[in-house]
Amino acid sequence: KDYLVTHHELPQGLASDLILQSREKATVGLTIGSDEAELDRLIEQLIEGGRLTPSLAVRALCMGDIAFFECAMARLANVPIVNARILLHDAGPLGLKSVYDRTGMTAALFPAVQIAIQVLHETDFDGEEHDIERHRRRMIERILTQYDDLAAEDIDYLLNKLGDLMVAI
Secondary structure (H helix, E strand, O other): OHHHHHHHOOOHHHHHHHHHHHHHHHHHHHHOOOOHHHHHHHHHHHHHOOOOOHHHHHHHHHOOOHHHHHHHHHHHHOOOHHHHHHHHOOOOOHHHHHHHHHHOOOHHHHHHHHHHHHHHHHOOOOOOOOHHHHHHHHHHHHHHHHOOOOOHHHHHHHHHHHHHHHHHO
16 A cells, blocks of 8 residues: 555555455455355455455455355354355345344445345346356446445445446456
8 A cells, every 4th residue: 555655646545445446356356166165264264354344245246256245144144154045045025134234234235235136136147258247237237226325435336346347348
């Protein structure tokens, strides 16, 4: 961060945000193809280091890494992964809310999580070229269009992700 501030004249807040976003992006990238035991170990390390943030969990969900999100929610809520999965994917309105409330994550992000899980259930991967990118774009677009109360920093994050995806396609 000091290097970015002194050599590139970035404000400290922006440098911190860039580092956090890069760290989260790298973390989510590491989890692809991980089995449940590996995810659990990684999430435990993130918790111990104070790095399992709400934005990291939501980033993983928006990027289609439902296994990371499920495992993170289970650990944060202190419930077995099987129970967390059942509650997260409950067709009724109370399962997701109950496990989410137990995590201690901010209530402001709950509607975004709710929409993301709904999009996840409604969107199949077609196996065609750029399938994952299209899925991620749909996820972020739906969150942005359906959630009016998103905080400014959350909107910035989602818009940045949408911009990244548009460039990738």
